[in-house]
Amino acid sequence: MAGSDLYVGTLDVLILKAVSWGPVHGYGIGRWIRQTTDDVLDIQEGALYPALHRLQRKGWLEEEWGLTENGREAKYYKLTPVGRRRLRAEIVRWHSYSRAVHAALEATPAHS
């Protein structure tokens, strides 16, 4: 798997968004991110699973074992209420940040 070369810190909001419509298992979260970003972001499993545990430890995700469509055991994650608030905050943060970077990258010659 090719590395996705993440900007460190952006993975959390992607994971939280991935589970915002209901429980999804880890492997499915990785697939969802890859698919909705047209293969631009391909999260390494060595980044994904520790991140899930981290978000769970912080109280933003809850786990629950279940069965996939094809009858496999899988650990489903869902948002806690705190996690949902966090998702909203992280989306705001991302938008503010990306607007700021865009402004810098599209700036014309310095005025000082």
Add this chain to the structure above:
Amino acid sequence: MAGSDLYVGTLDVLILKAVSWGPVHGYGIGRWIRQTTDDVLDIQEGALYPALHRLQRKGWLEEEWGLTENGREAKYYKLTPVGRRRLRAEIVRWHSYSRAVHAALEATPAHS
């Protein structure tokens, strides 16, 4: 100074952009980033100066001592040709990445 809570990896492109019109000293680079982003990004000096040394070590920046408008000694940084190519690549990377994240954050319920 309030931390800007950078997405790790985004500082390089900001620095390269800051010096893309001519030599700027470190302190001025920090100020430029803060100003062009309306105070959204406020780079810590403990992040800025090591980053400048790193980019110089990689051959993307060159240093040169000079005098500021107010007669102070300051270390001016300017882009090398390699640094300019790198700037273009990093801008492409940022746009691709931010488009991908936007796509994910604005996605509607999963289709699987």
Add this chain to the structure above:
DNA sequence: TATGATACCTCAGTGAGCTAGGTATGGCAA
């Protein structure tokens, strides 16, 4: 039968950024 996809995991190492210090100069206000 073996290969790839699914589904999970850990661990060592890297390295960027944060926190918190430090030096020195110049200008300005109390």
Add this chain to the structure above:
DNA sequence: TTGCCATACCTAGCTCACTGAGGTATCATA
């Protein structure tokens, strides 16, 4: 003249997210 803020540079220790590389196990399919 004293003290403080802005300018201008720096380092060191720490944290911790991610990379890269490994591992287990099941199931479908070629």
